[in-house]
């Protein structure tokens with residue numbers, strides 16, 4: 799793996815290997831699932847610009863309680879649609895802990911049914927609808943505290959091998 803290097807030219811094989819192994823874990827309890835990466839924009843605890851999404855298992859799917867804040871303004875009092883898409887995409891990524899394989903977003907589609915309000919609590923759920931070969935068909939919803947659906951989303955994730963990520967680590971100058 800040492801032929802793969804980061805943008806500073808440093809070998810990254812071992813780090814990527816550790817990161818990949820974290821996705822193959824299959825847990826059976828309902829405890830909080832680990833972030834995709836410490837700096838993940840959706841769930842990384844060390845990304846000050848991120849959403850700090852916290853996700854747990856919920857039956858065959860996943861669940862999160864979340865609110866958007868003043869960093870995510872799209873219009874006064876309303877979350878930016880792209881910020882909402884970020885969170886839904888990241889939520890889908892937590893299903894990989896059940897799938898037990900690496901996969902990435904190929905298509906992401908959202909219906910914004912009503913505005914997502916800042917500083918309001920929402921409940922997010924996602925599940926795998928079906929699988930055809932490498933194609934994972936995923937579905938999710940975001941509901942307000944009254945149980946009203948504010949967002950529905952679907953995604954197509956494609957299962958990939960570790961090489962997908964190793965290739966992305968190559969030094970672009972070489």
Ligand SMILES: CCCCCCCC(=O)SCCNC(=O)CCNC(=O)[C@H](O)C(C)(C)COP(=O)(O)OP(=O)(O)OC[C@H]1O[C@@H](n2cnc3c(N)ncnc32)[C@H](O)[C@@H]1OP(=O)(O)O
Nearest residue numbers: 834887888891900901902903904905931932933954956958
């Ligand atoms: C581990 C990750 C943590 C999760 C973090 C949160 C999620 C993310 O942010 S992931 C990052 C964002 N996504 C990316 O960067 C992915 C970029 N895209 C890619 O690298 C490639 O397009 C990739 C790997 C997804 C697929 O490429 P490739 O392997 O060549 O797939 P390709 O053969 O074109 O398509 C695979 C299958 O999907 C089908 N397909 C492709 N697009 C569509 C579509 N829009 N609708 C329906 N089917 C489609 C193809 O027909 C094909 O079907 P089949 O296997 O039956 O022939």
